[in-house]
Amino acid sequence: MFSNATHERTVSRLLTLVLAAAVFGSLVVASAGVAAAQADQSDAEVRVVHAVPDAPAVDVYVDGELVFEDVAFGEESEYQSVPEGTQNVTVTPANDADTVVYEDEIDVDSGQATVAVGGELNDSGEDVVALALSDDADPADNESAVRLAHLAPDAPAVDVTVNETGAVLFDDVEFGNATEYETVPAGNYTLEVRNATDGDDGDVVATVDVTVEDGEAYTAVATGYLDTDDAPVDEPFAVEVYEDETAENETAE
Numbered sequence: 001m002f003s004n005a006t007h008e009r010t011v012s013r014l015l016t017l018v019l020a021a022a023v024f025g026s027l028v029v030a031s032a033g034v035a036a037a038q039a040d041q042s043d044a045e046v047r048v049v050h051a052v053p054d055a056p057a058v059d060v061y062v063d064g065e066l067v068f069e070d071v072a073f074g075e076e077s078e079y080q081s082v083p084e085g086t087q088n089v090t091v092t093p094a095n096d097a098d099t100v101v102y103e104d105e106i107d108v109d110s111g112q113a114t115v116a117v118g119g120e121l122n123d124s125g126e127d128v129v130a131l132a133l134s135d136d137a138d139p140a141d142n143e144s145a146v147r148l149a150h151l152a153p154d155a156p157a158v159d160v161t162v163n164e165t166g167a168v169l170f171d172d173v174e175f176g177n178a179t180e181y182e183t184v185p186a187g188n189y190t191l192e193v194r195n196a197t198d199g200d201d202g203d204v205v206a207t208v209d210v211t212v213e214d215g216e217a218y219t220a221v222a223t224g225y226l227d228t229d230d231a232p233v234d235e236p237f238a239v240e241v242y243e244d245e246t247a248e249n250e251t252a253e
Contacts, residue, residue, distance in 0.1 A: 043081040044108045045135075049242060050075055051118035051151045051223040052128060053235035057094035062087050070094040073235070074223070076114075076242050084110045112136075112245060118151020118223055119176070120232065127153055129176040137181045137217035138247040144186050144212035145246070149178040152222045152237055159200045163190035163207065172196045178219075186214045193222065193239060208239040217244040 050057070050071045057072035068077045072094070091102035112135045119129040129151060137145035148160060150173045160170040169191065170179050188211050195202035205226060212218060220241045225231035 043083055044110055045079045045112040045245070046082055047079045047114055048077045049114060049116040049219070049221060051116060051149075051221050051240070052121055053224055054232045055121050059092050059094050059097070061090040061092070061097075064088070064090075074240060079112070079245060082108050084108055114219060114242075114244065116149045116151060116178070116219070116221055118149070118153070118221065120153045131176075131178050133178055133219065135217070135244045136247050137244060139181075139183055139215055139217060141215050142186070143183045144214065145181040145183050145217040145244075146210075146212060147179045147181045147217075147219055148173055149219060149221045150175050152224055152226070154225050154227055154231070155205070155222060155237060157196035158205070158222065159194045159196045159202060161192045161194060161200060163192050168200045171200060181217065184212060186212055186216075191220075191239070206237055206239060208241065210241050215246070217246045218242065219244055 048060075048068055048071055050073050053073055055073060057070050058068070059066060059070060060068035062082055067080045067082065071077050085108060086105055087108050089102070089104055089106050090100055092099050093101065114133045114135055115130060116133060117128065117130045119127045121128060131149055131151070133147070133149065137147075139145040146169070148170045150158060153175065155175060157172050157174040158170075159168060159172060161168050169182055169184070173179055173196070188209070191208050191210060192204045193206040193208070194200065194204050208220070210218070210220070218241050220239050222237070222239050224235040224237045225233075226237045228234050228236050
């Protein structure tokens with residue numbers, strides 16, 4: 001029989017494998033989604049947002065080079081250049097290069113994208129959701145672009161309203177989905193995350209204070225658990241906001 005320590009290591013490796021497969025199965029889709037608009041670039045520019053509360057941190061190697069290091073829950077990686085073409089991708093638990101939990105050849109197209117992985121692994125990984133999002137916002141100098149990715153596994157569909165004005169920013173966003181970019185004037189906002197209703201006036205389940213700047217783009221990611229009592233880990237519902245690269249910034253590079 002296995003000892004408890006051996007069992008825990010086996011489960012951890014299994015969960016990491018499932019997460020890795022979700023991330024890099026989506027990387028190809030994300031890169032392809034922006035390839036046409038960025039055909040003059042030879043590399044893909046990719047980052048990973050880790051929004052799976054019960055998953056371990058991971059390191060990711062591309063053709064033997066460490067590209068994404070120690071990406072843990074609630075974190076985003078830096079954008080990294082991944083050469084266009086067929087690449088060997090290896091995933092290990094963070095800081096454990098000798099333990100390979102995923103290795104495969106993938107085809108990478110040029111472009112820029114965010115791969116946001118959320119949901120929960122639990123024992124099977126069946127509830128993991130990976131969203132491949134093209135970072136193609138091009139806000140004007142006097143506005144900002146914002147989108148929402150709903151990756152909180154036990155949260156219902158949500159509406160997002162602006163506390164200061166009552167305006168509806170996002171309507172009826174279901175788990176496993178992301179909105180298009182919406183443009184707003186630059187400034188400070190308190191956003192209210194509500195249970196979705198026809199009148200966009202459901203109970204507020206969370207608020208998030210955000211500052212958005214002229215000409216910038218942001219991805220807000222809903223993650224964690226509304227009910228932590230029955231959750232596998234104690235990670236309460238939250239909305240994390242990540243600054244995206246924009247089409248203008250990428251062109252300038």
